[in-house]
C-alpha cells in the first residue's frame with residue numbers, strides 16, 4: 001500500500017518535517033484571532049454614539065487585544081529565529097516564493113510596529129492604560145503632546161488600513177493554494 005497517498009488522504013502533509021511545529025501553529029492562529037478582534041472592535045466603535053460606555057469599551061477591547069498581539073509576537077519571533085520554518089513546498093515559482101516571504105516579513109513587522117504605534121498614540125494623548133483589576137499603570141514611554149499624538153495616530157491608522165489588504169491577500173493566497181493548487185500549504189499550518 002502506498003503510504004504517501006494514505007497520509008495525504010487523511011489531510012496531513014506528506015512528510016512530518018514539512019509541518020509548522022505546534023507552538024508556531026498556536027501563535028499563528030492566536031495572533032490572527034486577536035488581530036481580527038482588534039479590527040472588529042475599532043470598526044464597531046465607529047458606529048457607537050460618542051461618549052457612550054459601549055464606545056469606550058470597544059476602544060478598550062481594541063487596545064488590549066492588540067497589546068496581547070505584541071506580547072505573543074515576542075516569543076513567536078524568538079522561536080522563529082531559533083527554530084526556523086519548514087522549507088517552501090516544491091514546485092513553486094520563484095516569484096511566488098519571493099511574494100510569500102515578503103508578505104511574511106511585512107506581517108512580522110506589523111505585529112510589532114502597529115501595537116507600539118497605537119500605544120505611543122495613547123501616551124502622546126496623555127492617556128494611561130491600567131491593567132484591569134490590578135490598578136497597575138503601564139509605563140508612559142513618551143510625554144503628552146497634541147501634535148505628536150496626531151502624527152503617530154495618522155501613521156497608525158494608515159498602516160491599519162493598508163494591512164486589510166496585506167492580511168486579505170495573505171489569507172486569499174493560502175485559500176488559493178488549498179482549493180486551486182490543492183497543495184499542503186494551508187494544511188501544514190493547521
Ligand code: HEM
Pocket residue numbers: 035038039042062063064066067069111114115116117118119121122129153156157158160161
Ligand atoms: C494589531 C494591532 C493593531 C491594529 C491592527 C490596529 C488598527 C487600528 C485601526 C484600523 C484604527 C482605526 C483607523 C481609522 O479609523 O481609520 C485604529 C485606531 C486606534 N488604535 Fe489601533 N490598532 C492596533 C493596535 C493598537 C494598540 C496596541 C493601541 C493602544 C494600546 C491602539 C490604539 C488605537 C487608538 C487610540 C486609535 C484611535 C481611535 C480613535 O480615536 O478613533 N491600537 N487602530
Ligand code: HEM
Pocket residue numbers: 028031032033035036080085100104105107108167170171172174175185186187189
Ligand atoms: C491577521 C492575520 C494573520 C497574520 C498576522 C498572519 C501572519 C503569518 C506569518 C507571519 C506567517 C509566516 C510564518 C513563519 O514562517 O514564521 C504566516 C504563515 C501562514 N499563514 Fe498567516 N497570518 C494571518 C492570517 C492567516 C489566515 C486567515 C490564513 C488562512 C486563510 C493564513 C494562512 C497561513 C498559512 C497557510 C501560512 C504558511 C505559509 C507557508 O507555509 O508558506 N494566515 N502567517
